[in-house]
Amino acid sequence: MNILMKSIRNFVSARDWGQFHSPKNLSMALTKECAELMEIFQWKTTDESESEKLSDVDMFRIKEEVGDIIIYLMMICDRLEIDPIQEGIKKIPNNARKYPISQSIGNSRK
């Protein structure tokens, strides 16, 4: 994670792109990349989106999109001094309270 973060910073500063990387703009880019990942699954059934049904070409594209997503997510977190892993860990107990096991088991939520 530190290696990735350093590579991103070098890449951005070498191109003087920090000026474009407001959290607002980065959140747009992040959403766009997630939509591109989603597009890969768009006309597939949920079954066809599982790893054993995906072609090598699909897996290659998915990995590329995941790479872009983590890069933009880390840029946002770097800019706003947020640790995404910590925030993920903090969210789990909240979600556990929101969806108690007894009421949630086997139910698609909401």
Next chain:
Amino acid sequence: MNILMKSIRNFVSARDWGQFHSPKNLSMALTKECAELMEIFQWKTTDESESEKLSDVDMFRIKEEVGDIIIYLMMICDRLEIDPIQEGIKKIPNNARKYPISQSIGNSRK
């Protein structure tokens, strides 16, 4: 990252939610969470989206969304056996080739 991954797996299996978590469905949830992050910045200027201009309430919401985003991203990666950090690291040299410094410096890309 391992702690987070374990917590997610426990959370999901305790609720028997794996059945809903096809990559297709998770990619929808991930995109939705990114759109919620983006919504926080929607009516702000790019300047107002920088950390020194954000209120505590905004920062709290941003952290919550970042937590949700990393959780869904890791669920997808777990399901498809992808290492997001590795994919991010692999993407940097590709992006460097796509956007050579000499042509990209100070230009908003594309």
Next chain:
Amino acid sequence: MNILMKSIRNFVSARDWGQFHSPKNLSMALTKECAELMEIFQWKTTDESESEKLSDVDMFRIKEEVGDIIIYLMMICDRLEIDPIQEGIKKIPNNARKYPISQSIGNSRK
């Protein structure tokens, strides 16, 4: 459509909100509303997303999101002097060329 456009303009000008409604910001709001529509279908199967399987509550929410989506789309079109219906009509022959019937019939595209 004209009635809707007039109502939107009155609503926006009464609140002096035109200043926030750059095409950039509106495109963020539009994407957010579409993600909210998508969220309704997120954990459903494709079958469960069909009208005969949707609850009245789901249909009510879907209609609300569709209302928001058309409002933001028309705001963007008004701001940029685009006629969305004309653009839709123009796209059909392009799409027909891109996806010739003989090669596309019954294939999920791409």
Next chain:
Amino acid sequence: MNILMKSIRNFVSARDWGQFHSPKNLSMALTKECAELMEIFQWKTTDESESEKLSDVDMFRIKEEVGDIIIYLMMICDRLEIDPIQEGIKKIPNNARKYPISQSIGNSRK
């Protein structure tokens, strides 16, 4: 609007694509198209996203995306028997109640 709807139906039935067009899948495609529209504005300032600053190439791309967006929106509405214009008109008084003029004037909302 009727012309557009008829063209869409012919296009889809000639390719036997109705089978892929569940509301769930269409909502993904719609969100993806909105994200592509948004991408055009991603690195621009809000000012640069206004019509007088956009290049002909940008305007061409925007119109193409708007065409795709209205097509997918109408496909969803056709499948679920929703009239988007009516839903837009119904939403305005709700929004007016939610954002009273006296409290909303000149404030970026929320």
